[in-house]
Amino acid sequence: MKNDDHLPGHSRRDFIKGFSLLLGSAALGAPYLAQGLDRLTRPGEHQFFSGDRAKKKLGIALVGLGSYSTHQLAPALAETENCYLAGIVTGTPAKAETWKKKYNIPDKNIYTYKTFDQIKDNPAIDIVYVVLPNAMHAEYTIRAAQAGKHVISEKPMATSVADAERMIAACKAHQVSLSVGYRLHYEPHNLRAMELGQKQVYGKVKTIKTENGFVMNNAGSWRLNKELAGGGPLMDMGIYCVQGACYTVGQTPVAVTAKFGEVTRPRVFDEVEQSIDWQLEFPNGALASCGSSYNENVSYLHAEAEKGWWHLEPAYGYGGITGKTSEGPMHLPQVNQQALQMDGIAQSILENKASRVPGEMGLRDVKILMAIYEAARTGKKVRIA
Ligand code: NAD
Numbered sequence: 302m303k304n305d306d307h308l309p310g311h312s313r314r315d316f317i318k319g320f321s322l323l324l325g326s327a328a329l330g331a332p333y334l335a336q337g338l339d340r341l342t343r344p345g346e347h348q349f350f351s352g353d354r355a356k357k358k359l360g361i362a363l364v365g366l367g368s369y370s371t372h373q374l375a376p377a378l379a380e381t382e383n384c385y386l387a388g389i390v391t392g393t394p395a396k397a398e399t400w401k402k403k404y405n406i407p408d409k410n411i412y413t414y415k416t417f418d419q420i421k422d423n424p425a426i427d428i429v430y431v432v433l434p435n436a437m438h439a440e441y442t443i444r445a446a447q448a449g450k451h452v453i454s455e456k457p458m459a460t461s462v463a464d465a466e467r468m469i470a471a472c473k474a475h476q477v478s479l480s481v482g483y484r485l486h487y488e489p490h491n492l493r494a495m496e497l498g499q500k501q502v503y504g505k506v507k508t509i510k511t512e513n514g515f516v517m518n519n520a521g522s523w524r525l526n527k528e529l530a531g532g533g534p535l536m537d538m539g540i541y542c543v544q545g546a547c548y549t550v551g552q553t554p555v556a557v558t559a560k561f562g563e564v565t566r567p568r569v570f571d572e573v574e575q576s577i578d579w580q581l582e583f584p585n586g587a588l589a590s591c592g593s594s595y596n597e598n599v600s601y602l603h604a605e606a607e608k609g610w611w612h613l614e615p616a617y618g619y620g621g622i623t624g625k626t627s628e629g630p631m632h633l634p635q636v637n638q639q640a641l642q643m644d645g646i647a648q649s650i651l652e653n654k655a656s657r658v659p660g661e662m663g664l665r666d667v668k669i670l671m672a673i674y675e676a677a678r679t680g681k682k683v684r685i686a
Contacts, residue, residue, distance in 0.1 A: 359427040359647045360387025362410065362420065362450075364441050366396045369455070370432045373619060375404065377639035383647035387425050390417050417441070421448035428647065430482075431455060434529040435536060439464035442479065446471040451650050453643070455482045457540050458663030460531025462671055465664040472660060479660035480646045483544060486658050487641035489633035490613050490624040491548070494602060497611050497626065499551035504607025506587045511545045511602040513538040513617050514576070514594035520569050524595075533573030535670060539593030541617040543669050545602045546581050546589035553665060554581035554589070556684050559677035562594065570595070579673045 361384050363370045378386040388410030391397050397411050410425055420426055429445035430453040431438050438454045445452045452472060458481050459465040472479035485491040498506045514534055523529040530536055547553060562576030569575075576594035583589070592599075600615035609627035616622060619638060624631035642658075649656045669685055676683040 357651060358382070359384040359451075359650060360410075360425045361385065361428045361430050361453075361643065361647075362388035362390055362412070362426045364390040364417070364429055364431045364445075365433040365437075366391045366393070366400060367432065373639050374430065374432065374643070375400075377637055377643065380637055380640040381644045381647070383644045383651060384428065387427075388412065388420070388423070390414065390420075390429075418444055418448060420445070420450060426450060428453060428650070430643075432482075434523045434526075435531045436460045436529045439468050442468045443471040446475040446477050446479070449475055449477060451478045451480075453480045453482055453646055454660075454663065456663070457531065457536050457667060457670060458660065459667050460536070462664070462667055465660070465667045469660045469664060478646075478650050478656055479663075480649075480656040481658050481660065481663035481666075482642065483658040483662070484619075484638040484642040485541070485544065485617060486548075487636070487645055488622060488638050489636060490622045490631055491545070491616070493624060493631055493633060494545070494604065494611060494613055495548045495551070498549040498604060498606070501606070503609030503611075503627070505585060506550050506604055506606045508587065508605045509546050509549055509589035509602065510591075511542040511589065511616065512592040512594070512597075512599045513541045514592070514597045514599045516598055517569065517595035525569065525573055527572040530573060532670070532674060533570065533575065533577070534593040534595045535574065535577050535579075535673060537593075538595075538617075539577065539579075539591065539673075540666060540670060541600075542589075542591040542593060542602075543581070543666055543673075545616060546583075546591060547666075547669075549602065549604050550583045550585065550587045550589070552583045552585060552587075554583050554669060554685055556582040556682050557669070557672050557676045558682045559673045560680075561677045562592075562596075565596065574677075577673070577677055579676065581669070 361378060363374055366389060375386055386404050389400050389406060390412040392414050400406060401411060412420055429450045431441045432455050433441060435457055439459050442452045442454050459468060469479060497503060524537055557579055559577060559579035561574050564570050564575045566575060575596055578592040581589040600617045602613045602616040604611050611624065611626040613622060613624045620635050646656055672683045672685045
């Protein structure tokens with residue numbers, strides 16, 4: 302990565318809302334993300350198995366029984382068609398007991414972090430889903446791959462490019478698939494945003510504005526610990542804006558400028574940023590002005606193209622996503638994103654096809670996140686390799 306430019310001195314809000322257009326003329330690359338909107342918006346119509354395979358459901362083991370596993374993934378696994386909750390990995394015996402009863406999990410499918418590697422001898426577990434603090438994704442993904450299990454890693458895939466590369470290499474070496482928990486690739490409004498941008502329904506995308514954040518009130522959270530989280534809201538919430546910009550334009554950005562926001566709660570934000578704004582430049586000249594904060598409840602994506610616009614708000618939540626275009630409201634269903642995501646990944650494994658949300662996409666995003674931090678630290682424009 303190379304620094305070559307200075308960041309203009311905008312206020313945080315100006316930086317996102319008011320950036321001027323600097324449009325290039327390069328042609329938009331081939332669409333690479335939008336796919337299967339029709340199928341995904343009609344869950345229950347899946348017809349991809351025949352004969353014996355029609356009965357096969359893959360067993361998922363959740364690693365880390367925190368908030369996301371407890372309140373989203375485990376309930377979603379009661380609705381999935383291609384996979385089910387087969388096992389758990391937890392360091393807390395009381396949780397193991399509760400989950401065992403609630404989800405009817407046999408003792409042989411319950412592991413601790415110490416016994417985790419024995420999962421290799423358990424044919425009931427096909428997929429290990431790593432739902433631990435960000436810095437732990439690499440270790441558990443690699444151990445799962447070594448145990449011969451397919452892996453889903455939560456986002457961000459890793460806290461360093463080197464870790465993300467090691468995760469991909471381990472999964473390749475052990476011939477297992479690696480996916481990232483990018484649930485919005487299975488959400489109808491976000492899929493429509495991809496389609497509008499990548500298929501150039503309103504012409505080329507010129508600008509994107511997107512923010513994602515929430516008010517962090519849990520001072521003891523690992524999300525505020527640099528070592529475990531890898532960073533602050535950028536790693537946790539801003540990654541959705543990086544994703545949103547990339548899948549709306551259908552390209553990978555080539556350069557970034559960025560600026561850390563003011564710290565108004567220094568005791569809470571003594572390790573990670575409180576907020577950060579950044580701007581991505583795409584090969585086709587499109588610009589995405591993005592922001593992420595642990596001090597503001599915000600979630601939207603706005604795209605302007607040559608002949609129209611579209612807007613999602615909230616854009617990135619588990620539900621309640623709404624969208625409109627310059628022609629009117631999007632009439633799209635609310636879905637169980639996590640169920641569709643896990644079903645979609647399980648389907649790709651069962652059919653031996655590429656994942657829609659592969660490790661390579663997670664690696665690309667970690668590279669962008671690291672470039673954003675470098676740009677914010679140095680005040681210079683950073684090229685994304
Ligand atoms: P959480 O704090 O609620 O749960 C973390 C789990 O990790 C707990 O069970 C905890 O006991 C366990 N753990 C093991 N070792 C730990 C350690 N050293 N320090 C702290 N916890 C430890 O977090 P969460 O909200 O469930 O997030 C877990 C992962 O899921 C994160 O990577 C996060 O980014 C991701 N996530 C993704 C989404 C999504 O929409 N895709 C939503 C929420 C969280």
